[in-house]
Amino acid sequence: MRIDITGDAARFLAEAENFLRRDPLRNTVIATAVANELGGRAAGAMTRFLTVRDDAGQVVGVATSAFGGKVYLGELPSHSISAVADAFSAEETPPTSVEGVQADAAAFARYRSRVTGGADAELFSARLFRLGALSVPEAVGKPRPATEDDLDVCRDFIEAFCDEIGESRPFDEEAALRRIDAGFWWLWEHDGVPATFVGRNAEILGWARIGPVYTPPQLRGNGFASALTAAVSGVVRAEGADACLFTDLANPTSNKIYQAIGYEPVRDFVCYTLTAAG
Numbered sequence: 695m696r697i698d699i700t701g702d703a704a705r706f707l708a709e710a711e712n713f714l715r716r717d718p719l720r721n722t723v724i725a726t727a728v729a730n731e732l733g734g735r736a737a738g739a740m741t742r743f744l745t746v747r748d749d750a751g752q753v754v755g756v757a758t759s760a761f762g763g764k765v766y767l768g769e770l771p772s773h774s775i776s777a778v779a780d781a782f783s784a785e786e787t788p789p790t791s792v793e794g795v796q797a798d799a800a801a802f803a804r805y806r807s808r809v810t811g812g813a814d815a816e817l818f819s820a821r822l823f824r825l826g827a828l829s830v831p832e833a834v835g836k837p838r839p840a841t842e843d844d845l846d847v848c849r850d851f852i853e854a855f856c857d858e859i860g861e862s863r864p865f866d867e868e869a870a871l872r873r874i875d876a877g878f879w880w881l882w883e884h885d886g887v888p889a890t891f892v893g894r895n896a897e898i899l900g901w902a903r904i905g906p907v908y909t910p911p912q913l914r915g916n917g918f919a920s921a922l923t924a925a926v927s928g929v930v931r932a933e934g935a936d937a938c939l940f941t942d943l944a945n946p947t948s949n950k951i952y953q954a955i956g957y958e959p960v961r962d963f964v965c966y967t968l969t970a971a972g
Contacts, residue, residue: 695774696747697781703731706743711899713745713753717769718899719824719960722938724758724768729898735873737866742785746774757794761863763787767794767802775801783809791817793965803966811971818942819964821949823957825927825937831955833921835884839877844888845870848879851891855908859942877929882922890918892926897935904930904939907948924955 700706707714707728714721728743730736739760746755755770759782770778779802782789792802803814840848849865856863873879873893882890890909895902904926909919923939930937939957941948953959 695749695771695777696751697744697774697777698747699742699744699781699785701740701742703728703741703743706745707732710743710745710753710756713756713769715899718901719822719936719938721756721768721899722822722901722903723766724756725898725901726895726903727758727760727766729896733872733876733896735869735876735878735896737869738864742782744778744781746770746778757782759785759787759789763790765789765792765802767792767798770794770798772798772801776805778802779806779809789968791965791967793820793963795961796964799964799966803968806968813969814966815969817965817967818944819962820940821943821962822960823939823941823952824960825931826956826958828924828927828931828956829954830924830928831917831920833882833917835882835889835918835921837880837882837922837925840874840879840881840891842871842874844879844881845874847881847888848874848891851888851908851910852893852906854910855891855906858908880922880926882918884913884916884918889913889916890922892919892922894926894930894937897930897933900936901938902930902933902935904937907939920951920955923952927955 727741741758741760744757745753748754756768759765792799807814878894880892881888892907894904907919927937
């Protein structure tokens with residue numbers, strides 16, 4: 695077994711594309727990270743791409759680390775988890791969290807805590823959904839793609855979303871403008887005022903992931919998020935791609951509304967925080 699880590703998204707894709715294509719939906723987060731790096735939309739992620747190879751040199755597992763040590767585990771051989779943890783721990787920025795399917799993320803977190811003398815704690819559980827038969831609900835207002843004039847509005851929505859989920863990420867204006875120019879950021883307009891934000895990612899390997907989705911608390915309950923998510927999902931479908939998204943399992947509202955517009959559950963994931971000893 696051999697483990698390689700690179701910051702070169704093009705190199706990683708060339709080496710791992712066949713493996714990613716085995717289950718592109720399962721690998722949507724990692725594939726999207728590649729697309730964002732190649733498209734200049736990574737917004738300071740500084741993603742490190744990891745491959746696990748077998749004795750014949752074939753890629754048999756993938757993972758990433760981004761945004762200051764946030765590790766995401768793709769499909770991996772179970773016996774490689776500790777070696778993957780060691781490889782990321784040897785990087786300039788060691789792991790601060792790990793997300794993946796339950797067994798893999800838990801094994802990574804336990805191993806990392808045991809080796810470092812630190813601690814781990816479950817932060818959240820997420821569910822991956824894929825779009826089935828799309829149902830577009832009615833709501834007062836209309837969807838529209840964001841424009842460069844909406845940059846500050848989009849910034850406010852995204853920063854409020856990050857504050858609400860307790861995740862701090864820098865707002866990269868250049869990357870944001872690229873997303874707007876690509877038609878990836880959308881707004882629901884109500885009474886001439888943006889009321890909801892929905893982002894989407896570029897299609898890669900046949901899939902485009904929806905998110906983030908944010909409506910200010912005072913405007914919730916009007917169906918804006920459902921209507922805009924459905925509209926953006928329809929755009930993805932019209933482009934010939936399949937749509938997917940993640941929900942927080944602790945948020946019953948989001949899990950309900952996405953299923954109501956046609957999203958079907960696929961797989962659950964869990965994220966653990968990792969803290970150093972002392």
